[in-house]
Amino acid sequence: MDQSVQQWVEDHSGEIESLAHDIFTYAEVADEENQSTRRIADYLKRHGFSLESNSGGLPTAFRAVWGKGSPTVGFLGEYDALPGLDQKxxxxxxxxxxxxxxxxxxxxxxxxSAAAAVxxxxxxxxxxxxxTVVYYGCPSEEILKGKIIMANNGCFRELDAALSWHPGIVYGLGETSYLAMDSVHFFFQGKASHAAGSPEMGRSALDAAELMNVGANYLREHVPDDVRIHYAYMDGPGKPNVVPAxxxxxxxxxxRKRTTVDDVTSRILDIAKGAALMTGTRASWEFKTRGYETLxxxxLCGLxxxxxxxxPLPAYTGDExxxxxxxxxxxxxxxxxxSIETVLPPLTGMVSFMAGSTDVSDVSQVAPTxxxxxxxAPKGFPLHSWQFAACSDSGIGWKGMCYAAKVMAQAGLALLEDPALLARVKEEFSRTAKGFVPLTAETTS
Structure with missing residues (x-):
């Protein structure tokens, strides 16, 4: 195996760690990653990449390109933080x-991912x-938005293969499919009235919301086992003596499948209509995100x-x-x-299913991913925790990042040097992909 790309990452680890540290310090949430976008874009520009901003129409998305002609290997980058998880x-x-x-x-x-591209x-x-090497700067993954909108607006179609990764507590080969998902806001509009003096004049939007949840909970018995339905109240009334408007x-x-989500969402919409009918209120809804399952x-898993x-896996110091x-x-x-995981998983040739969702799934429906x-981070640490955040600006996190950069760069090089391998990647995709259809995020009532 040619060690040149891995040696480059090793020789430039300080520069890569500095990049990760700066983004850690900015800690910008979804749709607000302005400094993070500029920092990564400047890093790529210094290494000879040309830049295109506002990819897919998103202000904090960008595309960086080096080279010309085919094949085209892409790398996916994310940089959004989470609210409330500031940690040294x-x-x-x-x-x-x-x-x-x-x-x-x-x-x-x-x-x-940027280091792998370079x-x-x-x-x-x-x-x-x-x-050609392409780096896609992808914002707003934490709200399942960035890559979905980018894919809907034509991004990623140029790629013969897309390579990405995620920090974790175990190593993974990508034999996992994340769930398709709809994110929907529901709004009920009623009529306010004095809850004691003239209750008959009111039409309670809160009643409608509660009845919708009751209906959705009864629906759980009549959907496939892999379906997950979660809800939270967004907007409620202020005082008990006012019928909520x-x-x-x-x-x-x-x-697990987009078609199942479509069916269940349709039934949830009917439940919302029924709740409005029962309470004399008006229901409306807005799709915030509609995403696919991972293909x-x-x-590529075998690669x-x-x-x-x-x-070589990272070696940790006594201090770490x-x-x-x-x-x-x-x-x-x-x-x-x-303890820290030091064992690679076996290649199974099977697909396991993750309970969560990611917008990388939409990329996988557009190009082989x-x-x-x-x-x-050490074993047993949960994502979206201050403990994981502490590791994200530490030697443990940096070593995991550099390992991923080495692997992705090496995988990209293999795809470029072995046309037969790339042909197998593309043949599998053409055989298994059903055709990407953008899912519109629409407002309906």
């Missing part, structure tokens, strides 16, 4: 609960390999398996292991014993 890289709680933080490690994700670019130049709900509907490409086995042990004391999980995981 110390093994105890030290952060402002009112500020944002990188509890999902997207600072590592964005920087690691490492591949230099290897191609050194070896005279034709082709307005109420709102936020629903997530998930399932696993087993050929990741090969490269990950050939790439001590940091992990101290931090684990704050995690309420028996699996969090302070590989989605590996790299260890950036």
């Amino acid at each position: 890289p110390v093994p105890y709680r030290d952060g402002d609960a009112g500020r944002n933080g990188h509890g999902c490690g997207h600072n590592l994700l964005g920087a690691g 490492a591949l670019r230099y290897a191609m130049e050194a070896k005279g390999i034709p082709g 307005n109420a709102g709900l936020w629903y997530f509907i998930r399932a 696993v490409n087993h050929t 990741y398996d090969t490269v990950m086995k050939q790439t 292991l001590d940091f992990a042990a101290k931090l684990a004391k704050h995690v309420d999980n028996p699996a969090a014993d302070g 590989g989605y590996m995981k790299s260890v950036c």
Whole structure:
């Protein structure tokens, strides 16, 4: 195996870590990643990439390109933070609960994917390999938005293969399909009145919202086992002595297949209409996001398996292991014993299913997509926690990021140097993909 791309990452690890640290410090939530976007774009520009802003019509999305002609290998980057997870890289709680933080490690994700793109670019130049490297800066993954809108508006179609990753507590080859999902806001409009003096004059929007939830809960018995329905109240009344004129709900509907989500969502909409009819109110709704399930490409999983086995796993210093042990004391999980995973998973050739959703799934419906995981935190640590945020600006997180960058760059190089391998990747995609149809986020009543 040609070690040049891996050596490039090793030689430039300080620069890559600085990039991840800066994004960690900015900690910008979805749709607000202005500094993070500029920082990654400037990094890529310094290494010879040309830039295009506002990809897919999103102000904090961008496309960076190096090279020309075919094949075209793409890398997906994310950089949005989470509210309330501000945390310093110390093994105890030290952060402002009112500020944002990188509890999902997207600072590592964005920087690691950018480093992979740059490492591949230099290897191609050194070896005279034709082709194009594309880095897509993708905002707003945490609200399942960025890549969905970008895909709907024509992004990613140029790619012969897309490579991505995510920080985690185990290594992964991408043999996992995430759930398709609809995110829908429901609004009920009624008529206010004095709840004691003239209740007959009121039409309660809150009653409608509560009846909708009752109906949705009865529906659970009559949907496939893989369906998940979650809801939360968004907008409610202020005082008990006023018949509520307005109420709102936020629903997530998930399932393994997009067709199942479509069916269940249709039934949920009927429940909303029925709740409005029963209460004399008016129902309306707005689709915030409509996303696909992940289309696993087993050929790319096999490529990741090969490269990950050939790439040395991170070695941790005594200070890093001590940091992990101290931090684990704050995690309420028996699996969090302070140790760090050092075993790669076997390649199964099977698809497992993740209970969550990601907008990477929409990219996988547009182009063949590989989605590996790299260890950036100790065993048993939950994502979206201050403990994971602490690791995201630490040596443990940086080493996991650099490992992912090495693997992705090496995988990209293999795809460019082996036309037969790339042909198998594309053949599998053409055989399994059903055709991407943009799912519109519409307002209906």
